[in-house]
Amino acid sequence: VGFFQQNAVIEALQDNPNYDGYLWMGDDVWLNYPQILSTMDLNKVWIYNKDFFTHSLNNPDPVHDGWRWNEDFALPALRANWNKIPKIFRDRVPTALGSPDMIIAAPSDVAYLPKRFVKDFVSIVTPLQDVMFEIVVGSALRLIAKPDEKQLFHDPQYFWYDGKRGHVWDFWNSNVSFMHPVKLGSQKLRDISIKWLTTVKQKFNFS
Numbered sequence: 001v002g003f004f005q006q007n008a009v010i011e012a013l014q015d016n017p018n019y020d021g022y023l024w025m026g027d028d029v030w031l032n033y034p035q036i037l038s039t040m041d042l043n044k045v046w047i048y049n050k051d052f053f054t055h056s057l058n059n060p061d062p063v064h065d066g067w068r069w070n071e072d073f074a075l076p077a078l079r080a081n082w083n084k085i086p087k088i089f090r091d092r093v094p095t096a097l098g099s100p101d102m103i104i105a106a107p108s109d110v111a112y113l114p115k116r117f118v119k120d121f122v123s124i125v126t127p128l129q130d131v132m133f134e135i136v137v138g139s140a141l142r143l144i145a146k147p148d149e150k151q152l153f154h155d156p157q158y159f160w161y162d163g164k165r166g167h168v169w170d171f172w173n174s175n176v177s178f179m180h181p182v183k184l185g186s187q188k189l190r191d192i193s194i195k196w197l198t199t200v201k202q203k204f205n206f207s
Contacts, residue, residue: 004129004130006125006136006137009024020114029110030168030180032176032177035175036178042112045144045149045150048156050158054102057079057082063075073130074131084127084128089120092143104139105132105138106138106139107158108138108141110178117144156177157171159171165181169189
């Protein structure tokens with residue numbers, strides 16, 4: 001799905017309307033289910049709130065902050081479709097995102113959406129199907145829910161390009177909510193995964 005994962009998320013939400021909530025995650029995310037199930041509130045939107053970028057929607061100057069704002073599928077696509085978002089959500093931008101024309105690009109490899117937020121989420125995301133996922137979902141999750149309706153993941157571990165990806169197990173502990181990306185190319189990581197899944201199965205009586 002690449003840069004436009006929101007289209008797959010919308011399809012999944014619309015094809016499966018009878019669930020209390022929806023969790024999505026990338027295929028290279030290592031999710032700590034015991035920690036998640038024991039600490040996260042299923043009635044709140046779950047978001048990652050670190051390592052995000054912000055930019056003014058109306059600032060025409062090229063951006064040089066290390067992120068991809070200037071790509072056709074980033075700010076140009078967002079500006080072309082911004083007014084298609086329902087006004088009620090555009091009006092929330094100053095409070096939810098920090099200033100009247102602030103936009104957020106945030107890692108969204110894992111998120112959870114209670115059923116009552118699905119309609120609002122889809123109404124924001126549908127007009128932005130050609131905009132990069134991190135901008136669309138990073139902003140939408142913050143616009144649909146009030147501060148007390150959101151919960152931050154506890155101690156998530158992201159491995160960017162700093163040499164940690166080859167030994168991610170060194171950063172694992174029971175309090176980490178998730179790690180990303182985890183590539184199971186090494187036997188050590190595969191062995192850890194099997195041991196972990198066995199523990200989860202026993203603790204929660206999964207069949």
